[in-house]
Amino acid sequence: MRNEEHEKLQQWARRPKTAQRLALRSRIVLGCAEGLANQAVARQCGTSARTVGKWRERFRTARLEGLVDEPRPGAPREITDAQVEEVVTRTLESKPHQATHWSTRAMARATRLSHMAVARIWRAFGLQPHRVESFKLSADPFFVEKVRDIVGLYLNPPDHAVVFCVDEKSPVQALDRMRSGVQSP
Numbered sequence: 798m799r800n801e802e803h804e805k806l807q808q809w810a811r812r813p814k815t816a817q818r819l820a821l822r823s824r825i826v827l828g829c830a831e832g833l834a835n836q837a838v839a840r841q842c843g844t845s846a847r848t849v850g851k852w853r854e855r856f857r858t859a860r861l862e863g864l865v866d867e868p869r870p871g872a873p874r875e876i877t878d879a880q881v882e883e884v885v886t887r888t889l890e891s892k893p894h895q896a897t898h899w900s901t902r903a904m905a906r907a908t909r910l911s912h913m914a915v916a917r918i919w920r921a922f923g924l925q926p927h928r929v930e931s932f933k934l935s936a937d938p939f940f941v942e943k944v945r946d947i948v949g950l951y952l953n954p955p956d957h958a959v960v961f962c963v964d965e966k967s968p969v970q971a972l973d974r975m976r977s978g979v980q981s982p
Contacts, residue, residue, distance in 0.1 A: 798826075
């Protein structure tokens with residue numbers, strides 16, 4: 798084993814940020830470099846002799862590159878980083894035409910991905926465009942006076958009167974009203 802390989806293996810084995818799989822493989826190869834048998838290295842590393850033999854052989858044939866994980870079987874990834882970036886950017890920085898927020902299906906049509914792919918991307922980035930996290934204030938110049946009148950009615954209702962609160966618009970209709978620019982009286 799070359800000196801630079803030995804140093805790299807020790808670094809991988811000791812560094813706390815190293816993936817545990819790679820650290821174990823490094824400890825196995827270092828133990829084998831000391832001249833220990835597979836059984837002894839297995840006991841020292843808390844693994845099987847078969848595992849020690851596998852990584853000893855991989856290091857012998859491919860050196861340090863042999864200790865890194867090989868590509869996993871299965872279909873290759875079809876969604877590119879650029880497509881993921883487009884979905885995230887559109888979600889955060891734009892709204893669909895004639896809607897208050899993106900749905901997975903609307904975003905899928907806009908980006909030409911499946912709605913499930915959009916849902917997975919949103920889940921991975923913690924995006925929930927259907928949740929509005931801001932408070933809507935009226936642009937009415939007499940808003941404060943109107944609020945005082947209504948709150949005053951609740952706090953001090955007229956004698957022998959019952960005060961009811963009836964919402965004339967559902968939340969979706971209220972959002973539509975805000976979006977279209979039409980102000981309520």
